[in-house]
Amino acid sequence: MSEPILSARDVVVKFSLRGQILTAVRGASLDLYEGKTVAIVGESGSGKSVFTKTFLGMLDANGWVDSGSIMFEGQDLAKFKTEKEWLTIRGKKIAMVFQDPMTALNPLKTVGSQIREVLELHQGLRGQEAKNRTIEILGQVGIDNPAMRYNQYPHEFSGGMRQRVVIAIAVACNPRILICDEPTTALDVTIQAQILELIRNLQKQLNLSIIYITHDLGVVANVADYVAVMYAGDVIEYGTVEEIFYDPRHPYTWALLSSLPQLGVKGQPLYSISGTPPSLFADIKGDAFAPRNPKALKIDFVYRPPYFRVSPTHVARTWLLDPRAPKVEPPEPIKAMRRKYERYAT
Amino acid sequence: MMTEGREVLLDVQNLRVQFKVRGSRKPFVAVKDVSFQIYKGETFGLVGETGSGKTTIGRAIVRINETAGGVIKFKGIKINGVIPKEVDRMVTQKIQMIFQDPMASLNERAKVDYIVSEGLYNTRNYKDEEDRKAKVSKALLEVGLLPEFASRFPHEFSGGQRQRIGIARALIMEPEFIIADEPISSLDVSIRAQVLNLLSSLQREKGLTYMFISHDLSVVRFIADRVAVIYKGEIVELAETEELFSHPLHPYTRALLSAIPIPDPVVERQKKVLVYDPSVHDYSKDKPKWVEIRPGHFVMANNAEIEQYEAMLN
Numbered sequence: 001m002s003e004p005i006l007s008a009r010d011v012v013v014k015f016s017l018r019g020q021i022l023t024a025v026r027g028a029s030l031d032l033y034e035g036k037t038v039a040i041v042g043e044s045g046s047g048k049s050v051f052t053k054t055f056l057g058m059l060d061a062n063g064w065v066d067s068g069s070i071m072f073e074g075q076d077l078a079k080f081k082t083e084k085e086w087l088t089i090r091g092k093k094i095a096m097v098f099q100d101p102m103t104a105l106n107p108l109k110t111v112g113s114q115i116r117e118v119l120e121l122h123q124g125l126r127g128q129e130a131k132n133r134t135i136e137i138l139g140q141v142g143i144d145n146p147a148m149r150y151n152q153y154p155h156e157f158s159g160g161m162r163q164r165v166v167i168a169i170a171v172a173c174n175p176r177i178l179i180c181d182e183p184t185t186a187l188d189v190t191i192q193a194q195i196l197e198l199i200r201n202l203q204k205q206l207n208l209s210i211i212y213i214t215h216d217l218g219v220v221a222n223v224a225d226y227v228a229v230m231y232a233g234d235v236i237e238y239g240t241v242e243e244i245f246y247d248p249r250h251p252y253t254w255a256l257l258s259s260l261p262q263l264g265v266k267g268q269p270l271y272s273i274s275g276t277p278p279s280l281f282a283d284i285k286g287d288a289f290a291p292r293n294p295k296a297l298k299i300d301f302v303y304r305p306p307y308f309r310v311s312p313t314h315v316a317r318t319w320l321l322d323p324r325a326p327k328v329e330p331p332e333p334i335k336a337m338r339r340k341y342e343r344y345a346t
Numbered sequence: 347m348m349t350e351g352r353e354v355l356l357d358v359q360n361l362r363v364q365f366k367v368r369g370s371r372k373p374f375v376a377v378k379d380v381s382f383q384i385y386k387g388e389t390f391g392l393v394g395e396t397g398s399g400k401t402t403i404g405r406a407i408v409r410i411n412e413t414a415g416g417v418i419k420f421k422g423i424k425i426n427g428v429i430p431k432e433v434d435r436m437v438t439q440k441i442q443m444i445f446q447d448p449m450a451s452l453n454e455r456a457k458v459d460y461i462v463s464e465g466l467y468n469t470r471n472y473k474d475e476e477d478r479k480a481k482v483s484k485a486l487l488e489v490g491l492l493p494e495f496a497s498r499f500p501h502e503f504s505g506g507q508r509q510r511i512g513i514a515r516a517l518i519m520e521p522e523f524i525i526a527d528e529p530i531s532s533l534d535v536s537i538r539a540q541v542l543n544l545l546s547s548l549q550r551e552k553g554l555t556y557m558f559i560s561h562d563l564s565v566v567r568f569i570a571d572r573v574a575v576i577y578k579g580e581i582v583e584l585a586e587t588e589e590l591f592s593h594p595l596h597p598y599t600r601a602l603l604s605a606i607p608i609p610d611p612v613v614e615r616q617k618k619v620l621v622y623d624p625s626v627h628d629y630s631k632d633k634p635k636w637v638e639i640r641p642g643h644f645v646m647a648n649n650a651e652i653e654q655y656e657a658m659l660n
Contacts, residue, residue, distance in 0.1 A: 043534040159396075188395040188561065193605040193619040215535055218564070218607025221614040241611045259539035261568035262609055269546065270568070272539035276504050337610070344612045 004031040005209050006055065006094075006177060011068035011078065013050055013059065013233075022280045024050045026233040026288075027068065029307075030211075031226075032177065037203065037210040039220040039241075041256070042230030045277055048213050051230070052179050054078070055211075056094055057086035072177075092122050095175040099182040101162035105154040111165050112138075112150035115172055122173045134172075140205075141168040142198055160191035164198065171202055178203075179211045184219065196222055217260060221245060226313070229253050232278050232288035239314030246341035249308075249316040251296075252289040254330045263333040271331055287318065295328050355421060355523060355555050356384040356407070362415035363399070363406050376402045378579045379416070381636065384523075389549065389556040391570030391587070393563055393602070399579040400559045404525045407557075408443055409434070420523070439469055442516035446528035448508030452500040458511055459496035462486065465519045485514040489544060506537035513544065517552075527559045542569060563606045567591055572642075575599045581636075585643040595645045595655045598622045627651070 013025035025047045032038050042048040053059050055070060057080055070077040073093070080086055098104040106114060115134045119125045125133055131150070138146035141164040154162055163183060170178060180199065184192040196219065203210055212223050220227055220241070227244040229237040229252065237250040248254055257263065258271035275292045278284055287293075290300035299319050308321035319325055329335070361380045364373040377399045384390045394400040405411040406426065407418055418426040425437050442465075445451035452461055462482050465471075472478040483493035489510040500508055509529060516524055526545065530538040546569070548554060560566050566573055567587055574584040575598065583596040594600045601622035608614050627634065632648040639645050639655055647655060 043536060189563070189605040189607075190395065190601060190622065192607075194621075196607075197619070216607065217535070217609040218614070221609050221611040222607045224611075245609065245611050256535060257609065259536055260564075260609055261539075261542065262564045264568050266568060269543045270539040272543055273536040274540070276506065276537070340610070341612070 002033060005034045006030075006032040006070070006072045008051075008055070008070045009068055011051065011054060011070065012066040013047070013054060013063060014066045015060070015063040017062065020281055023066075024063070024233055024280055025054075026284065028230065028233065028235045030228050030235060030238070032209050032211060033226070034209050035203070035207050036225040037212055037223050038226040038228060039212045039214060039224035040228045040230055040235075041214060041217060041220055043215060043277060045280065046230040047233035047280075048230045049181055051233075052181065052211055052213060055177075055179065056090050056096060057083075058090070058096075091118065091175070092173050093175055094177040094179065095170040095173065097163075097167050097170045097178065097180045097183045100186050101159060101166050102186070104166045105162060107154050110151050110153055111157065112152075115165070115169050118169055118172045137168045137172055138165075141165070141171075141202070142194075143168075159187055160194060163187060163191075163195055167195075167198065167202070171206060171208070174206060176209060177211065178208045179213070181213045182215070183212075185214070185216070192219075199223070217257065218262070229256070232284060233280065234288065234317065236289070236318070237314075237316040239310070239316075242341070243311065243314040246338055247310075247314075248330070248334060249310055249314075249321060250289075250318045251293045251320070251328075253316075254334050255293075257337070258331045258333040260333075263337065271333060297325065353386040354383045355386040356557075357419040357422075358382050358403075358407075358416070359419075360416035361403065361406060361413060361418060361426075363402050363411055364414045373414075375414075376579055377406065380576075380579070380581050381416075382574055382581060382584060384555060384557060386522075386555055387549075387553055388571040389558055389569055391566035391573040392557060392559045392576060393561065393566050393573055394576035395561055395602075397578075398576045400561075400576050401527055403576075404443065404527050404557065404559050407525060408441055409437060435469060438465070439471065439519050440521050441523045441525065442519055442521040444509075444512050444516055444524060444526040444529045447532050448505055448512050449532070451512055452508060454500055456499075457496065458486075458498055458500070461500070461511060462496070462515045462518055465515065469519070471519070481518055482514075485518040486511075488517055488548065489514045504537075505533050506540055509533060509537075509541050510544070513541075513548070517548070521554070523555045523557070525557045525559065528561070529558075530565065531560070531562065538565075545569070563603065564608075575602065580646065581644075582646045583644065585640075589640070589643055593643070593659060595639065595643075595658060596647070597626055598624075 008030045010027045010029060011025055012027055015022045015024055028051050040048045054065050065078045068078055112134050116130050119130050119133055135146045135150055138149060143149050143164055184195050224241045227241050228235045231252045237253050255273045264270045273292055278288055286302050287300040287305055290296040297319055305317045305319045307315040307317050309315050320328055359381050361377055363377040364375045367374050392400045402411055406413050413426045417424055423433055459482055462485055463478055466478055482496055486493050491510050530541050558570055570587050573587050573590050574581045577598045583599045594603050601620040604620040632650055634646050634648045636644060636646055637652060
């Protein structure tokens with residue numbers, strides 16, 4: 001397999017909050033391959049946004065990367081200290097699309113000037129040249145009549161169109177990596193489908209490598225080539241989209257998929273996970289999911305599992321994959337997905 | 347009132363809700379000419395996108411929004427417009443609402459005890475303090491919370507627990523009909539299943555009737571017996587859930603169904619997303635009407651479209 005374009009290893013992120021130290025990311029690792037999409041799935045507080053913010057140097061002032069490495073184009077981003085260093089990467093090589101297009105745009109500036117600003121800053125374009133390029137980009141993200149739209153303000157755009165503008169700003173400098181943080185959560189499903197299609201087309205045209213953050217497993221199935229499942233600040237399972245959906249190995253991935261209404265049987269209770277995720281202030285011992293896992297092993301409460309390799313592309317942090325572990329069957333919905341996949345294959 | 351042997355609990359006929367627009371004489375019509383019935387004991391799903399008017403319908407039923415036309419009947423009694431005080435009281439007690447955002451819908455400064463009791467205070471539906479406290483404990487237990495949580499404040503709870511408090515607040519009134527407006531949309535995936543299961547088991551135990559308002563079709567497919575699809579203030583299609591999902595007729599319903607992401611990569615990669623273009627309807631001469639195209643399956647269509655839909659069904 002080719003070398004990853006971005007490779008994060010054992011990243012630990014801490015925050016200082018009212019005199020307490022909070023560990024938001026606890027040694028997470030991730031590989032992103034060129035021209036591919038990796039989806040990061042997890043619940044709120046799982047650290048998925050914080051983890052990706054470290055690739056852009058966008059942590060809040062009270063947070064820092066405590067240890068680990070983030071390799072990109074031969075540089076370790078985790079070692080970056082100054083804003084000057086980050087400006088060579090942020091927006092230029094790695095760009096971000098935010099969740100809420102209502103707040104990501106400046107309501108007092110025309111849409112055209114907000115895209116143009118990026119071109120002037122990063123590519124040194126000026127005057128008519130900058131304007132023409134801006135109009136070209138607006139057309140590229142599927143905005144009709146871009147020359148007229150250039151002079152309009154964000155409030156004159158619908159939610160879906162605004163998200164297209166946010167995407168236009170992100171891709172204006174031909175970045176190599178695009179980080180999309182729940183870009184369709186605030187949108188209706190029909191608009192979401194259009195934005196997902198746009199991102200896919202731009203990926204092909206511009207050879208973008210994409211990190212897509214979401215909690216919606218339906219969207220993951222749509223966009224991802226690879227999937228990283230995060231729980232309590234850690235990537236607990238990583239594999240190709242087929243491996244995660246049809247052959248998941250971590251009990252948390254099992255539980256997450258099984259609790260989807262789409263996999264449930266009508267009239268019967270849905271598979272549900274009891275309890276809530278652990279507090280990030282607490283010192284987590286062993287497997288963070290163990291207290292919510294009714295089938296947890298004794299060792300899960302004592303030692304943190306290492307990554308066990310399932311295939312060349314698939315790893316999972318669970319003691320169940322240790323050769324000494326007892327055989328634990330996945331829940332029924334997971335087995336049903338596996339059977340379905342076997343039928344697709346034949 | 348009975349239809350085909352099933353008791354109609356809520357009957358909405360030609361409902362119209364409009365809002366004044368500042369600086370304009372023409373009001374904005376949020377709900378136009380909407381008719382549907384909800385049977386006792388069922389879960390009725392109301393699906394639509396932002397601004398479609400689905401929440402407005404729910405709010406009109408509980409009398410938060412005034413109606414501009416049409417009739418809403420609950421157990422055969424008219425409950426919209428000018429109504430006697432006793433009827434208003436009955437609506438307050440028998441029809442309850444569960445809201446979307448459990449972070450915003452609970453009073454931050456009040457203790458759980460007060461939040462859950464508020465409906466009781468308003469209708470004076472308790473004998474004495476002891477009776478009220480007993481009712482609060484019972485409601486909290488029913489939603490899977492501990493009675494001692496009554497002395498705590500909302501910020502001490504997680505999102506899922508807060509939504510349970512919201513459900514307890516509705517249950518304490520001993521309602522017959524609950525309008526759940528996107529009750530799980532703001533919850534995390536692993537918590538959603540817990541709340542859905544709770545709603546289902548409460549329905550079984552108490553014989554409750556639900557109107558489940560949502561934009562998430564996969565949740566509605568799982569929980570609802572019948573589904574109505576609303577587009578720009580009009581219901582365009584209504585059918586039993588499986589009928590609607592296997593034989594969607596209206597182009598908007600078909601576009602909406604095709605857009606739901608399915609958590610199955612193979613299916614998702616082969617899927618074709620349809621886009622709804624309202625100009626496909628030629629309603630200039632042949633006006634659309636609300637027709638029952640198959641028993642229990644209603645669609646908004648004109649004569650030409652009815653023919654086309656019937657061909658699709660056969």
